[in-house]
Amino acid sequence: MSEVSEVSEESFVAWTLVRASHVVARGFTAVFAQVGLTPTQFGVLAHLADEPALTQAELARRVLVRPQSLGELLVPLLERGLVSRDGPGGRGRRSGIAITDAGRELVAAALPGVRRFEAGLGLDPGQLRTLDDLLHTVLRTLGEDG
Template sequence: MSDNAALPADRADLDGLLTWAVIRAARGFETMLTDVLTPYGLTPIQFGALAQLSVEPFLTQAQLAHRILMRPQSANHLLNVLIERGLVQRTGERGSGRPNPVQLTPTGRALLARAWPRVVAANEADALGISDPQHEQLHRIVQGILQLQAADPQR
């Protein structure tokens, strides 16, 4: 048996990998969302952080990182950028072992309010090129996967 026997034989084998197909689709969605957010000077992750803080204010860095599926160490850079732009602020004293929640500033809330309608419109079925039933089914499946991942972060 050759080493090539374990490789995909053709494009159908590669396209048959669900995880790879989802990654490719996610990259496409990320590009689309990046285009929508560029006029606001936001990346998709920055948008996600602001949106999360709008519905759940006073999250710690670790909590926010968990909500937006990011490592807590990486969230430090994200927060520093958002703080420098005046979009979020820390609400406590920084120190080892001390909770230091962050919250949206009025500037951050106003920027999110301007971007939100464009993001919502970009998420409509017709904007994504799919039917309403496909949109609902895809959303239900993705939400189920996210719930599984939240229950078991090692997934």
């Protein structure tokens, strides 16, 4: 039997992961739209809630965007008072980014929707933990930036 005859969409874990990623991203986009955020903006706020005063470069690595792209991503969060910057920022300047009380409140407001979405994945709590562990292994192995 040739390799080509053994090819099906179920035979590639990475392809299944890509497909699942698209479905989850669509669902998460809808969840976060209810609180006026994108999934990446939520990721920024969640990381800052967990790790106060990250630099822009550190935060970019955490949410898997380029530092230049993070600058654009931060503008609406700064304008809405969800994050603050402890310096002028800008190209080549090291500045810390911190979540504000309003940002923490918005993360808290989003969490029930996140939990409902995760409950709708069809996995029990143990399976969710296992999936989370496996996906973190993939991210670490690929260096979180592929």
